[in-house]
Amino acid sequence: MLYGRERERAAVDALLDGARGGRSGVLLLRGEPGIGKTAVLEYAVAAAGDGFRVVRATGVEYEAELPFAGLSLLLASGLDRLDALPGPQRRSLESAFGLGEATGGADRLLAGLATLGLLAELASERPLLCVVDDVQWLDRSSLDALLIAARRLRAEGVALLLAARDTGAGADVGGVAAGGVAAGVGVGAGAGAGDVGADGPARPGATAGPLAGLPELRLTGLAEPDAVRLLDDRTGAPLTGPARRRLLAEAAGNPLALVELPSGEADLASGGLALTSRLRIAFHGQVTGLPPATQTLLLVAAAEENGALDVVLAAAAALGAGADALEPAERAGLVTVGADRRFAFRHPLLRAAVLQRAPLQQRLAAHRALGEALEEGDRRTWHLALAATAPDAGLADALERTAARAEARGAHGGAAAAYERAAGLTPDRDGATRRLVLAAEAATEEGKLELAEALAERAGARTDSVFAHALLDQVRAVAHFWRGAYPAAYRLLLDAAATDIEPAHAARMLLQAFHAAWYVGEEPVATVLDRLAALPLAADEPLAPLARHLPAAVLPALGRPADPLPDVRATAAAARKAGAESPVDLVQLCGATLVLGRDHETLELAAELTAEARAKGTVGVLPTLQFFLAEAELFHGRHRDAEVTATEGLALARDTGQAQWTSQLASLLACVAAFAGDDGRCAELAAAALVPGSAAPAAGEPWAHWALALLDLGRGRAAAAADRLHALTTGPYRHHVGATRAVPDLVEAAVRLGEPERVAEPYERFARWAGAAGMPWAEALRLRCQALLGPDEFAEAAYLAALDLHEGVHRPFERARTALLYGEWLRRERRRTDARPHLGAALETFERLGAEPWADRARAELTATGTAAPAPAVAASALAALTPQELQIARLAARGLTNRDIAAQLFLSPRTVGHHLYKAYPKLGIASRTELAAVLRA
Numbered sequence: 001m002l003y004g005r006e007r008e009r010a011a012v013d014a015l016l017d018g019a020r021g022g023r024s025g026v027l028l029l030r031g032e033p034g035i036g037k038t039a040v041l042e043y044a045v046a047a048a049g050d051g052f053r054v055v056r057a058t059g060v061e062y063e064a065e066l067p068f069a070g071l072s073l074l075l076a077s078g079l080d081r082l083d084a085l086p087g088p089q090r091r092s093l094e095s096a097f098g099l100g101e102a103t104g105g106a107d108r109l110l111a112g113l114a115t116l117g118l119l120a121e122l123a124s125e126r127p128l129l130c131v132v133d134d135v136q137w138l139d140r141s142s143l144d145a146l147l148i149a150a151r152r153l154r155a156e157g158v159a160l161l162l163a164a165r166d167t168g169a170g171a172d173v174g175g176v177a178a179g180g181v182a183a184g185v186g187v188g189a190g191a192g193a194g195d196v197g198a199d200g201p202a203r204p205g206a207t208a209g210p211l212a213g214l215p216e217l218r219l220t221g222l223a224e225p226d227a228v229r230l231l232d233d234r235t236g237a238p239l240t241g242p243a244r245r246r247l248l249a250e251a252a253g254n255p256l257a258l259v260e261l262p263s264g265e266a267d268l269a270s271g272g273l274a275l276t277s278r279l280r281i282a283f284h285g286q287v288t289g290l291p292p293a294t295q296t297l298l299l300v301a302a303a304e305e306n307g308a309l310d311v312v313l314a315a316a317a318a319l320g321a322g323a324d325a326l327e328p329a330e331r332a333g334l335v336t337v338g339a340d341r342r343f344a345f346r347h348p349l350l351r352a353a354v355l356q357r358a359p360l361q362q363r364l365a366a367h368r369a370l371g372e373a374l375e376e377g378d379r380r381t382w383h384l385a386l387a388a389t390a391p392d393a394g395l396a397d398a399l400e401r402t403a404a405r406a407e408a409r410g411a412h413g414g415a416a417a418a419y420e421r422a423a424g425l426t427p428d429r430d431g432a433t434r435r436l437v438l439a440a441e442a443a444t445e446e447g448k449l450e451l452a453e454a455l456a457e458r459a460g461a462r463t464d465s466v467f468a469h470a471l472l473d474q475v476r477a478v479a480h481f482w483r484g485a486y487p488a489a490y491r492l493l494l495d496a497a498a499t500d501i502e503p504a505h506a507a508r509m510l511l512q513a514f515h516a517a518w519y520v521g522e523e524p525v526a527t528v529l530d531r532l533a534a535l536p537l538a539a540d541e542p543l544a545p546l547a548r549h550l551p552a553a554v555l556p557a558l559g560r561p562a563d564p565l566p567d568v569r570a571t572a573a574a575a576r577k578a579g580a581e582s583p584v585d586l587v588q589l590c591g592a593t594l595v596l597g598r599d600h601e602t603l604e605l606a607a608e609l610t611a612e613a614r615a616k617g618t619v620g621v622l623p624t625l626q627f628f629l630a631e632a633e634l635f636h637g638r639h640r641d642a643e644v645t646a647t648e649g650l651a652l653a654r655d656t657g658q659a660q661w662t663s664q665l666a667s668l669l670a671c672v673a674a675f676a677g678d679d680g681r682c683a684e685l686a687a688a689a690l691v692p693g694s695a696a697p698a699a700g701e702p703w704a705h706w707a708l709a710l711l712d713l714g715r716g717r718a719a720a721a722a723d724r725l726h727a728l729t730t731g732p733y734r735h736h737v738g739a740t741r742a743v744p745d746l747v748e749a750a751v752r753l754g755e756p757e758r759v760a761e762p763y764e765r766f767a768r769w770a771g772a773a774g775m776p777w778a779e780a781l782r783l784r785c786q787a788l789l790g791p792d793e794f795a796e797a798a799y800l801a802a803l804d805l806h807e808g809v810h811r812p813f814e815r816a817r818t819a820l821l822y823g824e825w826l827r828r829e830r831r832r833t834d835a836r837p838h839l840g841a842a843l844e845t846f847e848r849l850g851a852e853p854w855a856d857r858a859r860a861e862l863t864a865t866g867t868a869a870p871a872p873a874v875a876a877s878a879l880a881a882l883t884p885q886e887l888q889i890a891r892l893a894a895r896g897l898t899n900r901d902i903a904a905q906l907f908l909s910p911r912t913v914g915h916h917l918y919k920a921y922p923k924l925g926i927a928s929r930t931e932l933a934a935v936l937r938a
Contacts, residue, residue, distance in 0.1 A: 002043050003255070004226035005036065011217050012044045015159045019127035020051070022911070024153035028135075028211055029163040031219035033276050033349055034256025037163035040219070041131050044161050048129045052159075053122055055130050058344075059137030060305050060351075066378055067411030068096040069305065070142035071115065074132065081121040086904035088617025089114035096141070096409055098377075109410070109619040109656050111141075112148025113907040119149060120156040120909035127157040134348055135164040135211070140446075141411040147210055148655045152908065155915035164211060210657070221253020231258045256347060276349065283353035286334065293325035295354075296362075301335065302354040303366045305379075307343035315369035364389065378402040385421050396425035400435060407442060416442035420455065433462045440475045449479040467505075470496040474509055481516050490516040490524050494531070503535045507543045510535070511588070514550065519699075522558050522735045529555055533562070542580035545571045546588060553592040556772040558735060559765075568593045568601040583609035584621050590628035594737050597773035603632035614905050623653035623661035630668055631737065637813040639849055640879075640887070643672045647884035648906065660699040663689045667700030670707035674714065675813070677852035682711050702728060702738040709742065713749055714853030722749035722758065729762040740769055747785040748821070756789050763789065777814065780805035784818050787825070795825055816845035820858050832865040839865065850880060878935065881923040889916045890924070894932035 002009065011027060018025045029037045045054055057074035079097070082090050092110040094100030122128045135143065150160055222230065227248060251257035260282045287295060297316040304312050313323050329335045336344050345351040355363065364387045371383035381398045388395055403418035419439035426432040436459035443452035456472040463469070477492035493513035497506040510532045517524035533551040537544040548563070549571040555562035572586050580586060590606045593599075606629035613622050626649030633642040646665050653661040667689035673682035686707050689700035698704070705728045712721035725746035728739050743759070743766035750758045763785055770778040780802040787798035799822040806815035820842040826835035839862040846855035862869040879887055885906075892902045899910040899917075906913070921927060924935050 002036075002039055003230045004222050005040065005043075008036075008040050008217065008219065009043060009047075012040065012047060012161070015161065016044065016048055016052070016127075016129070019123075019129070019157045019159040022127075022155055022157045024156045024158040024160070026150045026153060026160045026214055027162070028214045028216045029161070029219060030166055030216055032166055032254070034254045034260075034279060034347070035219045035221065036255045037219055038133055038347075039255065041133055041161060041163055044129060044159075045131060048127075048159075052127050052129045053125075055122065055128065057132050057138075058348075059132070059134035059139075060307075060348075066139065066382070067141040067406050067409040067414050068111065068139070068145070070132075070138040071111070071145050072097045072142075073306070074130070074142070074146075075115070075118055078118050078122045081118060084121045085114055085117045086617075088615070089117050089904070092617060093118065096145075109144075109148065110617040111410075112145040112655070113152070113617075113619060115145045116149035116152050116156075116907075116909060117903070119153070119158050119160075120911060123157040124911075127159065130158060130160045132161070133163045135162045137348075139411070140413050141409070143210060144657075147214075150214065151655050152651075152912075154909070154912040156909045156911045162211075162214070221251075222255060222258075223253065224248070227251065227253050227255075227258055230255060234259050256349075260347075279349050280353045280356065283347075283350045284357050286332065286350075287354055287357065290328050290332065290334075291325065293321040294328045296321040296366075297325045298329055298335070298354050299358050299362060300366045300369065301343045302345070302351045303363065303383075304343075304370055309337055309341040309343060311370065311373050312343060314373040315366070318369045318372065319365060378405065382418075385425060388425055391427040392425050393427050396422045396427075396431075396435070399425065400438075403438070403442070407445075412442045412446035413448065416440075416446060416448065416451065416455075429462060433459050433465075433468065436462070437468055437471055440472060444475050444478045447482070449482060453479050466499050467501050470499045470501050470505070470509070474512070477512070477516070486516045486519040487524075489513075490520050490528075494528065497531065503537050504541050504543065507532065507535055507537060507541070507547050511543070511546070511550075518736075519733075521732050525735065526555060526558055526560055529560075529562075540578050542575060542578045542585065544578060545574040546580070546585065549589060550592050553598075554595045557595045557740070557769055559768055559772075565596060565598070568598065568605050572605060583613050583616075583618060583625065587621050587624050587628070590625065591737075594628065594631060597769075597775045597778050599632045599635045599775075602628055603636065606632060619652065619907065620656060620658075623649045623656070623658055623665060625649075626652070627661060627664050627668065630665070634668065634671065635741070635811070637811045637849065639672055639675055639813070639851070643669065644884040644888045646672070648888065652907070663691070663698045663700035664703065665700075667698075667703035667707060670704055671710060674707045674710035675849070675851050675854075677711075677714055677854075677856075679711060679715075682707055702733045702736045706738045706742045706745075709749075710745060711853075713745055714851075714857075716857075718749045718752040722746065722753055722755070725749060726758055726762070729765075734762075734765070740766065744781045744785050747788050751788045759789070775809075776805045777809045777811050780818065781814065784821065788821065796822075799825065812845050813849055813851065816842040816849075816851075816858075817854065819845075820854065820861070823858075824861055827861060827865055836862065836865050836867055843869065878924050882920055883916075886916050886920040886923075889913055890920050890932055891936065893917060893929050894936045 008029075015025045015027050029040055031037050041056075045056070048054060055074055055077055057070050059070055075093075075097075079099075082093060085093070088110060091100055093114045096111045119128060119130060132138070132146065138146070150162075153160065221227070231244075231248065247258070247261060251261065256279060260279055287298060290298070296319050297312070300316045300319065300321070301307065301312045304315070313326075316322075316325065326335075326337075330337070334346055334350060336346075338344060345354075358366075367383045368387035371380050371387060374380035374383065381395070381402045385395055385399050399418050399422035403415040403422065406412070406415040406418060416439045419435045419442055423432045423435035423439065426435060436455055440452050440455035440459060443449075443455055452475050456475045460469060460472050473492045473496040477489040477496070480486075480492065481489035490513055493509050493516060497509040497513060510528055514525065514528045514532070517528045529551040532547050533555075535547060537547055549566060549568070552562045552565040556565070568589050572582075572589055575586060575589075576582055586605070586609055590602050590609065593602045593605070606625050610622065610625045610629055613619070613625060626645050630642040630646035630649065633639075633645060646669050650662065650665040650669065652658075653665055666685045670682050670685035670689060673685060686704040689704040690698045705724050709721045709724040709728070712718075712724065725742055728734070729743050729746055731739075733739050743762045746762055747756075747759050750756055766785065767782050770782040783798045783802035783805070787795040787802065799818065802818050803815070803822065806818060819838040823835040823839035823842060826832075826838065839858050843855055843858035843862060846852075846858055859869040879890075882890060888906065889902055892905065893899075897905070899913040902908070902913045903910045917929065924932075926932065926935060
């Protein structure tokens with residue numbers, strides 16, 4: 001029973017009531033060891049009763065860093081539902097749980113979405129309560145998958161209840177505590193994918209706390225009346241007098257202390273020890289009084305991460321402890337064996353105490369016995385490795401194979417730990433060094449930068465191999481990159497690629513160097529691309545088409561000579577034929593093609609690769625693709641489409657911890673809000689984009705500043721817009737896509753201020769870029785700038801030529817802006833009759849696009865010509881009332897896709913899809929999906 005805890009019970013009851021009503025919810029319980037988190041979880045299980053299906057798991061402090069170990073325990077009872085999942089998701093969980101072939105490092109991200117799907121399936125017949133205790137000790141692969149699912153729960157009827165110790169209370173969330181099966185190696189979040197036109201370095205983990213953002217309830221000590229009741233009820237011979245008062249004072253309402261300290265401490269004087277340490281001492285005392293065979297069996301059970309009874313009994317028997325040794329521990333209430341034939345310790349601190357009190361030789365013997373009791377597999381290998389006290393070539397080879405399997409499942413942290421331990425068991429120096437290099441690379445992929453650097457230093461001190469040192473410099477460069485030290489990362493990668501290594505390795509390093517150089521400046525970018533173009537890559541090398549395309553796409557935009565730019569689809573086809581991994585390798589083409597204004601090519605290729613990524617379940621690359629796709633949609637004036645694409649991409653980037661793409665996509669959405677005149681949303685999104693990631697400065701900075709400047713320009717705040725745009729188009733990011741496209745806005749703002757001289761250099765650069773791009777729409781924008789800058793006698797010819805070029809391409813927003821500026825010029829020239837059709841056409845387009853500030857300007861100008869402008873139009877379509885996700889789902893439903901099909905495409909649950917459609921129908925004035933197609937056509 002719970003003593004007190006009215007607030008906690010109310011929160012749990014609300015969570016369960018929501019699930020009963022079909023609403024999903026998440027609650028994280030936090031608190032110090034022994035504060036009652038597990039008791040609240042047990043209350044939830046009891047309160048759920050028979051009306052809920054319950055699944056549960058517990059993180060284990062000394063668990064092997066095996067990929068998805070915790071998740072496999074949690075979802076074991078639902079494996080019979082795997083066939084209900086879409087193919088990529090089903091295969092992802094089968095790979096994660098060792099039921100199928102590992103399909104690559106993206107599995108961990110897809111596994112989170114598959115976890116969502118499986119939880120929804122388990123809740124399809126009755127609500128589901130999912131309980132996870134000691135989350136801070138879950139293996140990181142499981143934690144990532146569970147949190148991705150948690151952040152996407154909506155209308156499935158799932159109640160997810162988590163419990164975790166306060167940070168610093170014994171272990172870091174998502175890592176293995178020192179001395180654990182993973183030899184003390186903690187782990188971080190998984191790798192992301194891609195960047196602006198480059199194969200970016202691996203993404204660091206979300207080191208600022210993976211549980212951040214979840215609804216949280218912090219448990220504190222019991223109130224004194226409740227503490228007194230608990231003490232009196234649980235102690236057979238209640239303490240009295242000073243001892244009672246001292247215990248109540250020192251326990252400070254901690255329920256575990258109130259229960260355990262009286263039985264474990266004859267003298268309550270703490271001697272300055274922390275409460276957790278005193279509780280462990282109390283548990284030591286309880287274990288010490290048991291028979292030796294029982295102590296041996298408890299040690300084996302504590303070291304066996306899954307608590308499997310058969311394995312524990314077999315290993316304990318090898319150490320001389322029979323099954324009858326279990327009875328004293330059960331009688332003392334230290335352990336229980338559930339119906340699933342698994343051991344459960346009364347409290348995690350008891351398990352820790354058993355392991356800590358055992359001498360080293362006994363712990364080694366326990367691991368050896370467990371390894372021998374287990375069947376062939378990664379768990380057997382880990383236990384034998386932990387028991388080894390001398391080099392063992394065969395065991396080192398087996399552990400390397402374990403590491404490779406962990407990498408194939410996306411568990412790079414577990415791979416790093418396995419490679420490092422394998423290096424320690426390797427007899428020969430070169431073999432050990434090679435495995436340390438692999439460990440450093442895996443730690444980099446996991447985002448554990450300090451560990452990666454430490455491993456790199458160890459490996460570098462052991463070898464003179466040029467290739468090994470190049471790989472280690474690559475590891476160091478990634479660490480520098482994600483800390484925001486772009487110049488250092490660029491130099492390390494450039495130098496590493498210049499060493500005597502294979503051209504294919506040099507190409508990949510130069511592609512990463514391009515990523516770093518992109519944030520350093522134009523000269524470093526050009527240097528990298530010149531090196532890349534000069535590499536003697538074989539025609540059948542998968543990266544060769546990309547290595548040729550990237551310089552051709554970017555160097556002309558910098559005013560440098562380059563080979564003719566091939567069609568991006570031809571490049572993609574050649575790369576696929578040579579064996580490039582699609583879409584992961586090809587995503588870089590989408591960003592590179594935007595640099596020189598081939599927006600239509602990006603639009604086609606990004607849409608194709610996005611569909612491919614959905615079909616394959618390559619989730620990690622989707623935010624990157626969706627950023628490029630949304631850019632192309634925005635540049636084509638498809639503002640609503642860009643909003644839908646970027647909104648989904650932003651949610652995926654946040655769910656998968658990709659800080660760079662969270663920043664980029666938020667800043668692009670800020671631009672969409674600026675076009676629409678949504679001041680509050682624009683400012684909010686720009687602020688979110690400008691918050692740096694876990695280590696690096698904000699990647700979305702150029703777009704965020706452009707968004708804020710556009711908002712100022714649309715609202716008539718020309719001075720603020722000019723200042724912001726001048727800094728953007730003349731600063732270190734002036735070669736970025738957003739900065740290049742912002743020059744016409746700077747020209748407009750500066751001319752309005754009467755300061756055209758401010759834009760001389762940016763305009764000259766833009767004119768050269770437009771000439772290199774060779775796109776009619778780019779020349780139209782250049783002509784618009786020329787008309788604004790004068791001389792005045794040539795303005796009309798420039799405006800008319802620009803409008804003619806606009807007619808050939810579908811970019812309605814830019815055409816309307818040119819028409820608006822021309823109409824304003826005509827009115828100033830007192831040619832009001834000539835101005836009206838241009839202003840009216842601009843007004844109609846702005847209203848259709850929902851560009852409210854620009855529509856206001858056009859309406860005011862039209863009124864100034866002496867013609868009564870129409871009142872602001874109601875939204876051009878009922879679709880404007882839908883949220884981006886509702887619109888995306890409605891479009892797919894109108895094409896005839898079922899809720900399950902839509903869920904598979906958008907990585908939602910079918911019930912969430914149905915929930916969004918249910919909300920969309922009233923907004924559209926319809927009652928069923930059969931009417932959707934007609935509404936969308938209209």
